[in-house]
Amino acid sequence: MAQNAAVGTVATAFNPVRYTRHAAKAFTRGRTRLRDVLVDVYSAVLTVGTIGAMAAGLVLALREQVAQAWDADPGARTLVSAPSFALPDGAAATALLFAALAAIMVLARKLGPAAATTAEGYWWLTLPVARRPLLTGRLLRRLALVWAGASVLYLPVGFITDLHASGPGQFLGAAVFGVAAVNAVLLSALRQAGAGPVGSGLAGSGRPRSELVGRIASGPLPGLLLLAVLSFVPRQAAAGLWGPALVALASAVALGVVVFPRLETIPAQDLIRAGGVSGHAGAALYLMDANEVGRALSGDSGAVVSTRAARWYARGTRTPFGALLRADTAAFLRTRGWLGRPVVLLMLCALMLVTGGNQPVPLQLALVAVTVFAAVPAAGALARRTAITPGLDVLLPVSASLVKLSRMALPTGLMAAWAAVFVAVLVLLGAGSPELIALGALAGVGFGASAVRGAYRPDPDWTAPPTETVFGPVPSAQTGAMIRGLDTTLLALVPLLLGLFLGYAPGVLLLAQAGFSMACLLVVMFSDPK
Numbered sequence: 001m002a003q004n005a006a007v008g009t010v011a012t013a014f015n016p017v018r019y020t021r022h023a024a025k026a027f028t029r030g031r032t033r034l035r036d037v038l039v040d041v042y043s044a045v046l047t048v049g050t051i052g053a054m055a056a057g058l059v060l061a062l063r064e065q066v067a068q069a070w071d072a073d074p075g076a077r078t079l080v081s082a083p084s085f086a087l088p089d090g091a092a093a094t095a096l097l098f099a100a101l102a103a104i105m106v107l108a109r110k111l112g113p114a115a116a117t118t119a120e121g122y123w124w125l126t127l128p129v130a131r132r133p134l135l136t137g138r139l140l141r142r143l144a145l146v147w148a149g150a151s152v153l154y155l156p157v158g159f160i161t162d163l164h165a166s167g168p169g170q171f172l173g174a175a176v177f178g179v180a181a182v183n184a185v186l187l188s189a190l191r192q193a194g195a196g197p198v199g200s201g202l203a204g205s206g207r208p209r210s211e212l213v214g215r216i217a218s219g220p221l222p223g224l225l226l227l228a229v230l231s232f233v234p235r236q237a238a239a240g241l242w243g244p245a246l247v248a249l250a251s252a253v254a255l256g257v258v259v260f261p262r263l264e265t266i267p268a269q270d271l272i273r274a275g276g277v278s279g280h281a282g283a284a285l286y287l288m289d290a291n292e293v294g295r296a297l298s299g300d301s302g303a304v305v306s307t308r309a310a311r312w313y314a315r316g317t318r319t320p321f322g323a324l325l326r327a328d329t330a331a332f333l334r335t336r337g338w339l340g341r342p343v344v345l346l347m348l349c350a351l352m353l354v355t356g357g358n359q360p361v362p363l364q365l366a367l368v369a370v371t372v373f374a375a376v377p378a379a380g381a382l383a384r385r386t387a388i389t390p391g392l393d394v395l396l397p398v399s400a401s402l403v404k405l406s407r408m409a410l411p412t413g414l415m416a417a418w419a420a421v422f423v424a425v426l427v428l429l430g431a432g433s434p435e436l437i438a439l440g441a442l443a444g445v446g447f448g449a450s451a452v453r454g455a456y457r458p459d460p461d462w463t464a465p466p467t468e469t470v471f472g473p474v475p476s477a478q479t480g481a482m483i484r485g486l487d488t489t490l491l492a493l494v495p496l497l498l499g500l501f502l503g504y505a506p507g508v509l510l511l512a513q514a515g516f517s518m519a520c521l522l523v524v525m526f527s528d529p530k
Contacts, residue, residue, distance in 0.1 A: 116274075172245070419444030
C-alpha cells in the first residue's frame with residue numbers, strides 16, 4: 001500500500017510541460033553556432049548601411065529643396081489636408097479600435113487560443129494527469145504576448161488619432177488597449193471551452209428556449225458587445241480617467257476566472273488543430289512571410305480559376321520565354337490574395353491620414369512606409385510557390401535571369417498600378433502635385449521586384465538546432481534571409497517618400513527613382529538565390 005501511494009504521488013507531481021521545456025533548452029544550449037549569427041547580423045547591417053548611404057546622397061543632391069520644405073512652417077504643414085466634413089470627436093478612432101479588437105478575437109479563435117502541438121497532444125493529453133495545468137502556462141504566456149504587442153501597436157495609432165493626449169496618457173491608453181486585447185483573447189477562449197456552466201446542459205437540454213439562450217451565449221454576439229464597450233476605454237484612459245481602465249481590468253479578471261477552470265473541457269482534437277495552426281502561423285510570422293501567414297489562417301487553400309486566363313493561356317507562343325511568360329501570367333491571375341490585401345491597406349492608410357488630424361509630415365510618411373511594406377509581399381504569392389521548387393526552373397530552356405524576369409512581369413505591373421493609385425489618392429487629398437503619380441508608378445516597379453526577391457529567399461536551415469519560441473520551434477540564424485525583399489523595398493521607397501515630403505517631383509528625383517527601381521530589377525535578375 002505504501003509503495004502504491006508513493007508511486008501515485010510521483011505520477012501526480014510529474015509535470016511534462018516543465019520537463020519538455022527544460023529538455024529542449026538543454027538540447028539547444030551550446031549547439032547554436034555564434035559564427036552564423038554574426039554573419040547574418042553583419043550582412044543585415046551592411047545592407048541597411050548601403051541603402052542609408054544612397055538615401056543620404058539623394059537627400060544631399062536635393063538639399064536646397066529639402067531645406068525649403070523643412071523651413072516652410074513645419075508646425076502647420078501636413079501631408080494630407082483636413083477634410084471638409086467633420087466626424088464626431090474620436091468616432092473614427094473608436095471604430096478602428098473596435099475593428100482591431102474584433103479581429104483579435106477572430107484570430108485568437110483560429111489559433112486556439114488554448115493549443116497543443118501534435119507531439120504534445122499525443123503525449124501530454126494522453127497522460128493520467130490533470131489537463132488544466134498543462135494548458136494554463138502557455139495560455140498565460142500568450143495573454144502576456146498579446147498585451148505587450150497590442151500596447152506597442154496602439155502607440156502610433158494613439159499619437160496619430162489623439163492629438164490632445166499627453167505622453168503619459170498615451171502610454172496609459174496603450175496599456176489599457178492591451179488589456180482590452182486580452183479580453184478579446186479570453187472571449188475566444190470562452191467560446192473554445194464553452195460558455196455555459198460545466199455540466200449544466202444549457203445548450204443541449206432539449207428545450208427550444210434553453211437551446212436559443214445557449215446558442216446566443218456561446219456565439220460571438222456577447223463578445224462583440226463587450227468589445228464595443230471596451231473600444232471607448234483607451235481614449236478615455238489617455239485623457240486621464242482611471243475608471244474605464246479599472247472596468248477593462250475587472251472584465252479581464254472576471255473572464256479569466258470563468259475561462260481557466262474550463263480548460264479541462266476542451267477536446268484534445270481542438271487543441272491539436274489549434275496547435276498546428278499556431279505553429280504554422282508563428283513560424284511564418286517569425287520568417288516575416290505575410291503570404292504564408294495568410295495561408296496558415298485561411299480555412300480554404302483552393303484557388304479561383306479564371307476562364308479568361310485559361311483561354312488566353314491556350315493560345316500558344318513562338319519562343320520559350322513567351323511560353324513561360326504566358327504561363328506565369330495565367331497562374332498569377334488564378335492565384336488568390338494578390339489584390340485584396342493591397343486594396344484594404346490602401347483604404348486603411350487613407351482613412352487614418354484623413355481622420356488623424358494635422359499630424360507632422362514625418363509621422364504621416366512613416367504610416368505610408370508601413371503600408372507599403374505590408375502590401376508588397378502580396379504580389380509575390382505566386383513567385384514563392386515556384387521558388388520552393390527550383391528544380392523545375394532548371395529544366396526550362398531559358399536562363400535563370402530570364403526566368404526571374406518572367407516571374408517579375410505581373411508583380412511589377414500590379415505594384416506599379418497600386419502605387420500609382422495610392423499616390424493619386426494622396427494627391428487628391430492634398431499631398432502635392434500630379435507628377436508624384438509618375439513617381440509612385442516608377443516606385444511600384446521596384447516594389448514588384450522586391451516582392452519577387454522576398455519570395456526567392458533561401459529556405460530555412462532546419463539542420464541546425466531550432467530556437468524555441470511561444471509559437472513553437474523556429475529555425476535559427478536566418479536574419480540574412482529574412483531581410484531579402486525588405487532591403488530593395490526600402491531602396492525603392494526612399495525617393496517616393498522624399499517626393500511626398502517635398503510635395504512635388506523634380507526631374508532629378510524622377511531619374512533617381514527610375515534608377516533605384518532598375519537597380520532592384522537587376523538585383524533580382526542576377527542575384528544568387530543562395
